[in-house]
Amino acid sequence: MQNIHIFDTTLRDGEQSPGVNLNQLEKLEIARQLERFGVNVMEAGFPASSQGDFEAVRAIARTVRNVSIAGLARATKSDIDTTWEALKVAEAPRLHLFIATSPIHMTYKLKKSPDQVVQLAVDMVRYAREKFPQVEWSAEDASRSDLDFLAQIIEKVIDAGATVINLPDTVGYATPEEYGRMFRYIKENVPNIHKAVLSAHCHNDLGMAVANSLAAVENGATQIEGTINGIGERAGNAALEELAVAMAIRQDQYPYSTSLNLKEIKRTSDLVRKLTGMAIAPNKAVVGQNAFAHESGIHQDGVLKHPQTYEIIDPAMVGIQSNELVLGKHSGRHAFKDKIEKLGFSLADDKAEEAFKQFKLLTDRKKEVTDEDLFTILTDIQTSV
Ligand code: KIV
Ligand code: ZN
Numbered sequence: 269m270q271n272i273h274i275f276d277t278t279l280r281d282g283e284q285s286p287g288v289n290l291n292q293l294e295k296l297e298i299a300r301q302l303e304r305f306g307v308n309v310m311e312a313g314f315p316a317s318s319q320g321d322f323e324a325v326r327a328i329a330r331t332v333r334n335v336s337i338a339g340l341a342r343a344t345k346s347d348i349d350t351t352w353e354a355l356k357v358a359e360a361p362r363l364h365l366f367i368a369t370s371p372i373h374m375t376y377k378l379k380k381s382p383d384q385v386v387q388l389a390v391d392m393v394r395y396a397r398e399k400f401p402q403v404e405w406s407a408e409d410a411s412r413s414d415l416d417f418l419a420q421i422i423e424k425v426i427d428a429g430a431t432v433i434n435l436p437d438t439v440g441y442a443t444p445e446e447y448g449r450m451f452r453y454i455k456e457n458v459p460n461i462h463k464a465v466l467s468a469h470c471h472n473d474l475g476m477a478v479a480n481s482l483a484a485v486e487n488g489a490t491q492i493e494g495t496i497n498g499i500g501e502r503a504g505n506a507a508l509e510e511l512a513v514a515m516a517i518r519q520d521q522y523p524y525s526t527s528l529n530l531k532e533i534k535r536t537s538d539l540v541r542k543l544t545g546m547a548i549a550p551n552k553a554v555v556g557q558n559a560f561a562h563e564s565g566i567h568q569d570g571v572l573k574h575p576q577t578y579e580i581i582d583p584a585m586v587g588i589q590s591n592e593l594v595l596g597k598h599s600g601r602h603a604f605k606d607k608i609e610k611l612g613f614s615l616a617d618d619k620a621e622e623a624f625k626q627f628k629l630l631t632d633r634k635k636e637v638t639d640e641d642l643f644t645i646l647t648d649i650q651t652s653v
Contacts, residue, residue, distance in 0.1 A: 269523055269524060269525050270490065270523070270524050270525070271490070271524065271525050271526065271527075272485060272489075272490055272491065272492055272515070272524045272525070272526050273308040273309065273465065273467075273490060273491040273492070273526075274306075274307045274308050274309070274491075274492060274494075274508060274512075274526055274527065274528055275307070275308065275309040275310075275311065275338070275467065275469075275491050275492065275493040275494075276302050276305075276307040276309070276310045276311065276493075276494070276495065276496070276508060277310075277311040277469075277493055277494070277495055277500075277505065278298060278302065278310075278495040278496045278499065278508075278540060279295050279298060279299065279302075279310065279311060279312050279313055279324075279328075280311040280312065280313050280314055280338075280339075280340050281311070281493075281495060281500045281501060281505050282495035282496065282499040282500050282505065282540070282544070283313070283544075284500060284501045285499045285500055285501065285504070285544065285546060287545070287546075288499065288544045288545065288546060290324075290543060290544065291320070291324075292320065292323055292324040292327055294543045295312065295313070295324040295327075295328060296324070296327055296328060296331060297539065297543065298496075298539060298540060298543060299312060299328045299331070299332050300331070300332065301532070301535065301536050301539050302332075302335070302496075302536065303332050303334055303335050304529065304532050304535075304536075305528060305529060305532040305533070305536045306526075306527045306528045306529045306532070307335060307508075307527075307528070308335065308336060308491075308527060309335065309336040309337075309338055309362060309491075310328070310332065310335050310336075310337060310338065311338040311339070311340060311364060311493075312324065312325040312328040312329065312337050312338065312339060313325040313328075313339060313340070314339065314340040314341075315339045315340075315341075315350050315351045315353070315354035315355070316341060316342070316346065316347040316350040316351065322350065322353075322354050325337070325339050325351075325354040325355065326353075326354045326355075326357065329354065329355050329356075329357050329358035329361065330357050330358075333359045334359075335360075336358075336359075336360035336361070336362050336402065337355060337358040337359075337360070337361060337362065338355075338361075338362040338363070338364045338404065339351040339354055339355050339361075339362075339363065339364065340364045340366070341363055341364065341365050341366075341396075342365075342366065342367070343365060343366070343367040343388050343389060343392040344392070345392070345395055348363060348365070348392065348395060348396050348399070351363055352399045352400065355400075356399075360401070360402065361400055361401065361402070362400065362401075362402040362403070362404055362432075363396045363399075363400040363402070363403045363404065364404045364406065364434075365392055365393065365396055365403060365404065365405050365406070366405070366406035366407075366408045366434075366436075367385060367388060367389050367392075367406075367407070367408060368385075368407075368408040368409050368438075369385065369407040369408065369409065369410060369413040369417065369418060369421060370408075370409035370410075370412040370413045371412075371413075371414070372409070372412065373408060373409045382417055385421070386420070386421050386424055389405065389421055389424070389425050389428075390424050390425060390427075390428045391428075393405055393425045393428040393429055393430050394428045394429060396429075397428070397429035401431075402431045402432065403429060403430050403431055403432070404430070404431065404432035404433075404434055404467065405425045405430040405432070405433055405434065406434040406435075406436055406469065407421065407422070407433075407434070407435055407436070408436060408438050409436070409438040409439065410434075410435035410436055410437070410438070410450065411435070411436070411437040411438070411439075411441060411442040411446065411447060411450060412438075412439070412441060415450065415453050415454075415457075418435075418450075418454065419453070419454060419457045419458050422454060422458050422461070423458050423459060423460055423461075426458070426460045426461070426463050426464050427460065430464055431463075431464055431465065432464055432465045432466075432467055432491065433454075433461070433464045433465070433466055433467065434467035434468075434469050434491075434493065435450060435451065435454065435466070435467070435468065435469070435484075435489075436469035436470070436471075436493075437468075437469070437470045437471055437477075437480055438469075438471060439471060439473060440470065440471035440472050440473025440474055440476070440477060440502070440503060441473065441474070442470075442476070442480055443474075443476065443480075444476060444479045444480050444482070444483035445483070447468070447470070447480040447483050447484055448480075448483035448484060448486055448487040449487070451466060451468070451483075451484045451487035451488045451489055452487040452488065454466065454488075455487070455488040465490055465491050466484075466488050466489045466490060466491070467489060467490075467491035467492070467493060468480070468481045468484030468485065468489040468491070468492050468493065468506075469493040469494075469505075469506075470484075470493075470494070470505065470506045471500065471501065471502065471503065471504070471505055471506075472498060472500075472502075472503040472504045472505065472506065472507075473502060473503045475503070477494070477498070477504070477505060477506035477507070478506050478507060478510045478511055478514065480506070481494065481506045481511055482511070482514065482515075482522060485522065485524060486522075492506065492508075492511055493505070493506070494506035494507060494508040494511055495507065495508060496508055496509065496536050496537055496540040497509070497537055497540050497541060497546065497548055497552070497555060498510070498552075499540065499544060499546050507552075507553070507554070508528075509533045509536070509537060509554045509555055509586070510553050510554050512526060512528045512530055512533065513530065513533070513553075513554050513581055513585070513586060516530060516585070517580060517581060530585055530586055530587070531584075531585070531586070531587045532587060533554065533555065533586040533587050534555065534586055534587035534588050535587055537554075537555040554581065554586060555586070559581075560579065560581070560583045560588060560590075560591040560592060561591070561592040561593075561594045562578060562579075562591065562592070562593050562594065562603075563593075563594045563595075563596045563598050563599060564598040564599070565598055565599050565600025565601075565602070565603065566600070568593045568599055568600060568602060568603035568606075569600055569602040569603070571591065571593070572593075572602055572603065572606055575591065579591060593606065593607065594636060595607060595627065595631075595636070595637045595642070596631055596635060596636050596637065597628070597631035597632065597635075599631075601624055604623075604624050604627060605620065607642065608620065608623065608642065608646060611639060611642060611643065611646065613646045613650060615646070615649065615650060619649050619650065619652075622649055623645055623646055623649045626645045626649070627641075627642065627645060630645070
């Protein structure tokens, strides 16, 4: 079975989320948890961006030994040198070198011709390989680049020594069909592509980062980049926990393996939420508070009879103890009975029916009925004559 490498960039692209600023100890704590989660590569930061990030990346490189540690660098010798200084102590250091390849970026941001961009990319990859055993080269804004130009520059950077080729959908613009097509085109039109690992890196501006990443894998990518909880620039990056679970649950569609320990998902997600201060939407897939909660009576009844009626993911698979039947105005007798038994009450049928009526009346006033509310209702009814 094809193994897909997981490249986590929570500590670099994830930290680029507006309002997020992790100190060295916080980065180290997340890095250790990412190691437990089982990622293959972790991008620890952008060492040339600040002294603090340099030190944090170096501390991670010293401490986390079972994961390849990457650092981001622009296409300049000074960025490459700084990144090497931060990473040279790592067990498997990787430089992540990027330069934009789309017409809009080359013209307005870099103010360079396509030929100049090719030359710079080749020179910097060659320079980087004098130090780094692994050089990942990213064509920033690849999904809005000309495919022939992309194929040409990729062939040249592989000749110069790039070991990984990453094709980001930097602005989250691509559709799954387009993004997959780009990978197929590169696989079929770059003669030396077999010498490098192909990698997908997707942003979520149109809500398609996970779908796009999977489309890339179906078309030849063997590395996926993403972040925990999908945090990152603007609308974020592909959420690694969603990718991991999608591949695990839909092996029929995605017959790939990863080294991830899915049971660490909840703990990893909680830690990233806590230390970044970025809240998770309650309805977020896999790790949102409501991802395993059922409110409607019909669903609760189904789940009590067989969890898979309305639950495609076993909560235990991602490190969550159990699902939750939330009692609200849509809940029915079945879930109510289940709940009162769990609270330790055993009521005769007429009393249970009375308690259910009182509970329903309360749901017109309160969105969610808590265990304390139920306790009050049930105790009153149990003691009434
Ligand atoms: O989205 C992007 O293009 C990036 C690059 C720096 C790889 O994060
Ligand atoms: Zn990015």
